[in-house]
Amino acid sequence: MAVEQLPDNVMVSKLDELASWCRKNSLWPMPFATACCGIELMATGAARHDIARFGAEAFRFSPRQCDLMIVAGRVVMKMLPVLQRIWSQMNEPKWCISMGACASTGGVFDTYCVVQGIDRFIPVDMYVPGCPPRPEQLIQAIIDLQDKIQREGTLNGSEFDTAQRQQPKRALVELPVYGQTPYFNPTSPLVKKL
């Protein structure tokens, strides 16, 4: 067989896997830090936790130079058009990490102006729980994202087009409100008296 004639210093792989291997080990994060999660994001980039061990230390504040958006903190309705514009300006292939409870769900800020999860409006690859998450958790998200890129990445980015990858958007419904929706009937014995 042809493979047996290869010299020892030659490896055979798929082009897709080679491209994914290159991409996953040089993620360039775009720090979209709006709140206290941003402090943890900075700590992740600093010496003690050292995100450079995973090849993602090159934070750039220009979306043109980034391929990983880390949304760290709550996003208000005045900020969301900015977020979407920055996401659109990033070059493909690109990924998004939703860091912390606020970016993922709105967190405790269930008010008229805070977006209840950025995944309602832009694609998200990884969610990091926590309020704010520890740097270890963000690093774990980056490791998981690297696994994801290696597992399903392709040279031409066709994984972004497949039907499985295009997750249906979360239903845009309001959360139940105490005393106003049947989920929380105030007279129910199951509801703890306020």
Next chain:
Amino acid sequence: MPANPTTLEALQARFGELPTTEFREQTRVVITADQVPEVMGWLKSERGFDLLVDVSCVDYLNFRDATDRYGMVYQLANTLTAERLTLRVYLNDPNPTVPSVVPLWQGANWLEREVYDMFGIHFTDHPNLRRILMPEEFTAFPLRKDYPLQGRGERHNFPVLERSDA
């Protein structure tokens, strides 16, 4: 520090009896919207209240024993004597309107814009009465008590970006 009694006496002598209360060494005087330019100008020029500390508002909808819907709050201070005075102006629907105090204190500009943004109080003769916190296209006044905490869906009224859009 409570207001100087001579200030209150002079105020009553100049503008007649005004409802005045004192609570925890803070003096509060209630005036009407029409009196705002006159009283504020007099306090600034004659009594040395050269600093407008804050302009704020309270919505008294569903508040017990309340007779008026909105209560404007003006906090004045005299930086030489450390004397402080609170002025209240009660306003009602349908057009809560009060004269602007920007001609007297430039610092009132953004404070009044914030009150307009959150409560929909109109300030006549304000040089630039636009929203300051909420987006320009926002239509409601979110700190009014009849506005729901979670809004009326404004926070979800955005286009959804898919992977294929980028």
